[in-house]
Amino acid sequence: MRGWGLTVYAVFFIAFIYGPVLILPLFSVNDSNFATFPMAGFTLRHYAGLWGQKPLLDALVNSLKIAAGVSVLATALAVPAAIAVTRHRFPGKPAVLSFMMLPLVIPSIVMAVALLVIVLRFLGIQLSLWTVAAGHVVICLPFCLSVLVSRLEGFDAALEEASRDLGCSPMQTFWRLTFPLAGPGIISSLLLGFIISFDEFVIAFFLTGTENTLPVYLYSQLRFPNSLPGTLALGSLILVASTALVVLAEVIRRRGVQSDNPGDL
Amino acid sequence: MAPTDALTDAVAEAALGADPLIRIEAISKSFGGVPALSGIDLAIARGEFFSLLGASGCGKTTLLRILAGIETPSSGRLLIDGQDVVGVPANRRPTNMVFQSYAIFPHLNVEENIGYGLRNLKIGKAEARARIEEALRLVKLEGYARRNSHALSGGQRQRVALARALVMRPKVLLLDEPLSALDKKLREEMQLELRAMQRTLGITFVFVTHDQEEAMTLSDRIAIVSAGRILQVGSPQDLYERPANREVAEFLGSMNLIPVTVTGPRAVDSGPLGPIVAPAALPAGAKAHLALRPERLRLGAPEGGGTSANRLAGKVQEAVYLGDRIHYLVEVPGLAAPLRVVAANDTARLERLGAPVEITWPEDVGLVLEG
Numbered sequence: 152m153r154g155w156g157l158t159v160y161a162v163f164f165i166a167f168i169y170g171p172v173l174i175l176p177l178f179s180v181n182d183s184n185f186a187t188f189p190m191a192g193f194t195l196r197h198y199a200g201l202w203g204q205k206p207l208l209d210a211l212v213n214s215l216k217i218a219a220g221v222s223v224l225a226t227a228l229a230v231p232a233a234i235a236v237t238r239h240r241f242p243g244k245p246a247v248l249s250f251m252m253l254p255l256v257i258p259s260i261v262m263a264v265a266l267l268v269i270v271l272r273f274l275g276i277q278l279s280l281w282t283v284a285a286g287h288v289v290i291c292l293p294f295c296l297s298v299l300v301s302r303l304e305g306f307d308a309a310l311e312e313a314s315r316d317l318g319c320s321p322m323q324t325f326w327r328l329t330f331p332l333a334g335p336g337i338i339s340s341l342l343l344g345f346i347i348s349f350d351e352f353v354i355a356f357f358l359t360g361t362e363n364t365l366p367v368y369l370y371s372q373l374r375f376p377n378s379l380p381g382t383l384a385l386g387s388l389i390l391v392a393s394t395a396l397v398v399l400a401e402v403i404r405r406r407g408v409q410s411d412n413p414g415d416l
Numbered sequence: 417m418a419p420t421d422a423l424t425d426a427v428a429e430a431a432l433g434a435d436p437l438i439r440i441e442a443i444s445k446s447f448g449g450v451p452a453l454s455g456i457d458l459a460i461a462r463g464e465f466f467s468l469l470g471a472s473g474c475g476k477t478t479l480l481r482i483l484a485g486i487e488t489p490s491s492g493r494l495l496i497d498g499q500d501v502v503g504v505p506a507n508r509r510p511t512n513m514v515f516q517s518y519a520i521f522p523h524l525n526v527e528e529n530i531g532y533g534l535r536n537l538k539i540g541k542a543e544a545r546a547r548i549e550e551a552l553r554l555v556k557l558e559g560y561a562r563r564n565s566h567a568l569s570g571g572q573r574q575r576v577a578l579a580r581a582l583v584m585r586p587k588v589l590l591l592d593e594p595l596s597a598l599d600k601k602l603r604e605e606m607q608l609e610l611r612a613m614q615r616t617l618g619i620t621f622v623f624v625t626h627d628q629e630e631a632m633t634l635s636d637r638i639a640i641v642s643a644g645r646i647l648q649v650g651s652p653q654d655l656y657e658r659p660a661n662r663e664v665a666e667f668l669g670s671m672n673l674i675p676v677t678v679t680g681p682r683a684v685d686s687g688p689l690g691p692i693v694a695p696a697a698l699p700a701g702a703k704a705h706l707a708l709r710p711e712r713l714r715l716g717a718p719e720g721g722g723t724s725a726n727r728l729a730g731k732v733q734e735a736v737y738l739g740d741r742i743h744y745l746v747e748v749p750g751l752a753a754p755l756r757v758v759a760a761n762d763t764a765r766l767e768r769l770g771a772p773v774e775i776t777w778p779e780d781v782g783l784v785l786e787g
Contacts, residue, residue, distance in 0.1 A: 312486050313519035315506040317533030317584065327532070331523045 175390060179383040184376065197384040204381060210368035211385075214349055217284045217364060222344030224284075225291035226299075226337060233299035233336075234329065238308065255293045262290065263357040270358065278360040286358045287348040294347060295340040302336025303329075335403050342400035346393055365389075435498075437462045437587060437620050438483070443492030445478055452478045453644045456492070460588075460622065465614050467623045467631040469667075470641035476624045477516075479641070480590050483622060485509045497587055507536070512581035513590040516597075518573045520565045527552070527561040530580045537584070551579040554613065571602050578610075582617070589614075591623045595630065607633050628668050632656070640664050662785050665707045672708040672755045676784070677701065684784055688750030693725040694782030707783040710756040715744060715767065718774045725779040730755070732767045742766060746775060 182194035201207065235241070236248055254262060266286045270276050310332070314324040330337075352366040359367060369385070372378045436459035445453040453475045460466045468476040481487040482494065485506035494502050501509055512533070521529050527548050534544045552558050555575035560568075568576065574594060581589055591610075595603045611634050614621045625631050631638050632652040640647045640655065640663075647667075648660040659665035662673065676684040678698045684706055685691050698704055718729060730748035741761055745754040755775060767773055 307517050307519060309515045309517050309519040310521060312484075312506070313513070313515055313521070313580075314532070315486070316484055316511075316513045317580065318507045318536030319533075320505075320507055323536070328521060334523075 172390065175383050176387040179380065179387045181380070184380055197380040198388075200381055201384055204378075206363075207365075207368060207372075207381070207385065210363045210365045213280055213362055214365035217280060217287060217355075218345045218349040221284050221287040221291055221348040222295075222341045225288045225295045225344045226340040228288070229292055229295035229299050229340060230333065230337065232296055233303050233333075234325075236296075236300055237303040238311065251296055252293045254290050259290065259351075259353040262286075263354045266354065267357045278358055280359065280362055280364070282358040282360070283355045283364060284348075286354040287351055290351065290354065291344040291347050294343050298340045298343060299333060299336045302333055302339075306332055338403050339400040342396050342403075346396055346400075349389075350393065435462070436460055437464075437497055438622070439493075439495040440479075440483075441493040441495075443479070443482060443489045443494060445475075445482060445487065445490050451644055453482075453489075456646055458639060458646060458649065460620060461636075463618045463620055465611065465621045465623065465634055465636045467625060467635040467638045468641050469625055469628060469631040469638050472626055474641045475644040476626075476641045477592055480513070480592055480622060480624045483588065484511050484513045484590050486513075510587040511590055512584045512586040512588075513592065514574075514577045514581050514594045516592045516594065518577040518594075520568070520573050520576055522565055525561070525565060526557065526563045526568070526576055529565060529576050530583050532580060533584045547583050551583040554582065555579040556609075570597055571606070574598065574606065582613075582619070586619065588620045588622060591621060593624055593626070596625070596627070603630075610634060632668075640667060642667070659707070659783070659785070662705055662707070662787055665783070665785060670710050670756055670758075672710060672713075672753075673785075674706040674708070674751065676704055676706045678704055678784065682779070684782075686750075689728060689748070692782065693779040694784050695780060696784040698784060698786060702786065704784045704786055707785050708755070708777060708781065710743075711741075711758040711760075712777055712781045713755070713757045714776045715746070715757050715759055716774050716776060718772050726782070727774055727776045728755070729772065729774050732769055732771045732773055735767060735769060737766060744773075746773060748775070 178190075179197055180193050180195065181190045182192040182196070183190070232251060236244065241247075263286070266282075266289070270278065270282050270285075276282060310328060311324055314328045315321070319327060350366065351364075352370065355364040356367050356370070363371065365385075369382050372382055438458070438460040440456055440458040440460075443453060443456045444451065456479060468479060470476045478487060482489050483496075485501065485504060485508075489502060492502075493500060496510060521532060524532065530548050530551050531544055534547060539547075548561070552561060555578050557572065557575050557579065560572065565573070565576070574597070577594070595606050595610075598606060607630060610621075623631070623634060635652060637649060637651055638655055639649045642663060648655055648664045650658075655664060655668050659668065659671075665671045665673070674686055674689070676686045676692065678696045678700050679685045679691065680696070680700055682693055682695055683691055684694055684696055684704065686706065692706060694706055696704070728748050730746040732744055733747040733754050734743075734745040736743040739761065742759045744757040744759065744767065746757055747754045757775060
């Protein structure tokens, strides 16, 4: 039978990618405080126990607040940048674009150290959740920008000219045409920014003050074996929520692209 | 000169002389140092169907976009209805445009597309509704008001684009090759509709096209644009019967060109072919080209008599039977290129290939063009 080699390869590939991730939900329902085989039996007590852990819940709320704020701010900053990049010709455009995309390729540890130096030495600001959020905006911006650019690039420039021709000022054109057209891109950008900020560890670890974000809190709890199952349970919940959000973002983006570009002309 | 030409000229001149709707004065435009338009002067009358005709890249669309206010001229003046509009943005001009790509707003349905600009006019809801209904009727899209813009055919999109512009009741409607994406049958249908619409509404249309037949079908007057300049402006008859130069002559329809030297007010010498009678406005001794429309030439048997002043002997090199007419290529000794002759099928019999023939034409048919 032809192609069985490829099938085996594909199975291993998928197992390799998703196997480790699936360990989390697996041990989160294991009736034991240790993540080891053989498994002891099914339980949801680790999940139930989550509600009693105040520091963990505080960290979760911190992360949600930061992620929400960061996604909105990064998207708000990326929208005008995406319009400038896709609609206007200006000198040095490729350079500006690469510059805005740079955080994508800079290792986050380098970025974190650099931001730490800037915040402490140059700005003299106390570390807090605010500084974490600021750092997250920097790393989310290129992601938001690329989602929005790919959305806006697909549209005929004549649409905006037509809007102007029909009596709309540049501002009215933005609200009545560009914004609704970019809508699906804006939603994906918000979701993507949210996920990136929510999952981010390194920058949060460096830039946070006395309060923790969730990933930083979870990391700090790894020292205590007893809290591991709770961490696994929470990790599983986050995994499900993150996956759902990413899938949602992609579905929205694709549906938008399909329905608005029916291959006219 | 046919009497109809004189009439058209008089009408155009009367309309223009008094108070043209659009006056373009010495407008130039360059993109990054590359000139796209140089020194355009043009006046367009109220209620005129005016076409800008030229090959792609000649600058005609740039001129249209300058009229719309989408592009700003590098220099020159533009007056619409007496008002200098250079520097007035597109959203505050009394012009509306039908884009080549139609630019139908994808997130809106048909009536929302048509009503898009109405929200910027200070008119009431009822008035807006009435105008949208009227526009839908005008472009024959009644019953399509709630249709999603994705579910429209090319022809319907074109109609929505037209309705969306007309509903604004512009002083000038600008059309950028609006029919070029339609198939031939639909295009011809839309040409007739556009013409009727323009006559009924009395709105000035400025129409950009590369299709000379379309321009002639639709226009009161045509400006022929080439390499950023206007070569000639006139009614279709003017341009066809009296092209100002060789470029116009060759651009509109088919034209035979024979190199000649002017010998007198009504005479040219074509070297190997001998003297030919033609009205020549050029000084004696000037190098020129004699231009002959293929359909104005007569094809007959050699020594066939007749009274025409000019006759050339040759033989049939190619004959193409097209039903209503027959196209001939006639090889004439002494001429580099064969002469094209179009004979109406009711008068001509089909000449066989290689048959000796004689081409004759009346003395006022030939045009002597400089260069």
